Amino acid sequence: MDYAFILGTHPAWSVAEIASVLGESGLFWENERILIKKDAEIAAESLIKNLGGVLKIGQIEFFTPLSTPTPQLAKRCARLLVDKASRGEGKLVFGLSDQGVGGRFAADKLGLNIKKELKLLNISSRLVTSRDKELSSVVVGQNKLLSKGAELIFFLHRQDLFVVRTLAIQPFKDLSRRDFGRPARDDHSGMLPPKLAQILINCAGARSRGDMILDPFCGSGTIITEAMLMGYQNLIGTDLSERAIKDSRVNAEWIRELYGLDVRPKFHIKNAMRLSQFFKPNSVDIIVTEPYLGPQRGLDDIEAVKRELENLYAESMSNFYRILKPGGRVAMVWPVFFGHEFLKPSLDKWQMVKAVPEKFQKLPWLKLSYRDTLLYHREGQRVWRELIILEK
Ligand SMILES: C[S@@+](CC[C@H](N)C(=O)[O-])C[C@H]1O[C@@H](n2cnc3c(N)ncnc32)[C@H](O)[C@@H]1O
Structure with a gap:
């Protein structure tokens, strides 16, 4: 059909x-x-x-x-x-x-x-x-x-x-319940809408539902809880903040009960820049994450924020490289600050993967950034999201 x-x-x-x-x-x-x-x-x-x-x-x-x-x-x-x-x-x-x-x-x-x-x-x-x-x-x-x-x-x-x-x-009612009805919310750090979490997980291209998925900036756990619902069994969320880990546990338990699921993700307080001290080399199948995107309010010195993020991402990415299996992918969001250059953390060994298949690249309605990445923004937003997919 x-x-x-x-x-x-x-x-x-x-x-x-x-x-x-x-x-x-x-x-x-x-x-x-x-x-x-x-x-x-x-x-x-x-x-x-x-x-x-x-x-x-x-x-x-x-x-x-x-x-x-x-x-x-x-x-x-x-x-x-x-x-x-x-x-x-x-x-x-x-x-x-x-x-x-x-x-x-x-x-x-x-x-x-x-x-x-x-x-x-x-x-x-x-x-x-x-x-x-x-x-x-x-x-x-x-x-x-x-x-x-x-x-x-x-x-x-x-x-x-x-x-x-x-x-x-x-299922708009379900999605909205998961977005606005979750018991632990962190409006200060920002939360990924569940729809976008699903897109990121899908773009990472896991090969099986048994693959290990890691979110190293898990916040209140949206990516992990959406992955639970999508049937993934082997899920780990880490974050620097104790509160984030607590929130993630509460939200994951809520999803487990609400949907009668059997899966129990693991959560740990860890710095993304030191992850290779915790995970074995070549042990993680895919990484899906929306990292820290800079302060939510009071964005005064954007160039300083960009430098801080480039440093955080470069250091984290080099840890991701060590712990990912060969061929493993990272699907993540980077911020684009309106009117400023795109972020350019150093990424030595990674292969950039095009999100949209080659055969669609020339279609007139496909709008890509100057470096062929996809951008996501809502009316009036000054910080846009850029989809970055990398392969080891
Ligand atoms: C934008 S939030 C993630 C939101 C998450 N995607 C969600 O939907 O709930 C960014 C998270 O990064 C965490 N973070 C910042 N620096 C970190 C670091 N060096 N290592 C690990 N986590 C970090 C913050 O504690 C925060 O929870």
């Missing part, structure tokens, strides 16, 4: 994680927000729980020329809904998302036509609409489209209109 992935706010980060998890073969980056995976068998509901950058996964059902008259297209969509939509009690609930089809496509008109067609088949239905052309995962979830009907997504490929039926949406 052929699948479509609807990508999140930072599509290139999403593509990087999908390529790392599913492999590059059969992947086509269709437009900025859609990635296609051809000829695959995907368990969409379980997969989407582990992909922080993916909003929806759907199955490509059919395609038809964009010039197809609306009544004819409506008939085909109605038939698709009859055959494949979930049916709960009461009305069949459906919604249509225009994923950048362009001017000649009117989802509203099509929706009303589909309703009419369904009525002719004695099926009463409710059409869910929203202000945006694309229904958000929240709208799809709250209207129970996947259990009481279906969402159809439309996108354009050359002169053809592709029709996708949504199979799974991002």
Whole structure:
């Protein structure tokens, strides 16, 4: 079957994680927000729980020329809904998302036509609409489209209109609970959003769920707790701060109980710059981390902060090099301070790995930094995140 992935706010980060998890073969980056995976068998509901950058996964059902008259297209969509939509009690609930089809496509008109067609088949239905052309995962979830009907997504490929039926949406309630509901929070040091933690873990490319994952700046433990949920069994978090280790233990226990997991990560107070005194050489499979990114407030002398971070990262990275297995990877975030040069800690022996597969590097919508890395930022943020992937 052929699948479509609807990508999140930072599509290139999403593509990087999908390529790392599913492999590059059969992947086509269709437009900025859609990635296609051809000829695959995907368990969409379980997969989407582990992909922080993916909003929806759907199955490509059919395609038809964009010039197809609306009544004819409506008939085909109605038939698709009859055959494949979930049916709960009461009305069949459906919604249509225009994923950048362009001017000649009117989802509203099509929706009303589909309703009419369904009525002719004695099926009463409710059409869910929203202000945006694309229904958000929240709208799809709250209207129970996947259990009481279906969402159809439309996108354009050359002169053809592709029709996708949504199979799974991002578990936004769960993610928000893990983000804002965790018992131990440290707003002062800053916490990684769980979605971004998942993307980092995926980009590190562990080979098996038994691989040892280390987060040497674990803070309140987001990377470790997300890795627990993704099924990793061998997890270690270290941090210089006693409070961080306490918080991580509390949060990991909370996740264990909430999701009924069997895994028990280990946490230790350690300086990342001295880790090779604690771990044996060549013993860690992958390192995933968001390190100290500089003071959260009062960033006066940015050049001094940059020098301090370059020193911390260079020293830590040389320890990581010793303890990682050959071929092992580090996926980490570095800060980019708006209006300043990128960080350049010395990294003698490491190989920089491109996050996005080579075959997508020339696509016009792919925005890379001058050194081919991916950047992540929200509106108004002055400190951006840079994704760094290194291989020993
Ligand atoms: C940005 S926070 C990490 C946040 C974490 N990703 C989370 O989501 O909770 C940075 C952490 O680095 C720790 N840290 C700073 N210098 C360190 C060092 N030399 N070795 C180990 N940890 C250090 C701080 O104590 C802090 O907990």
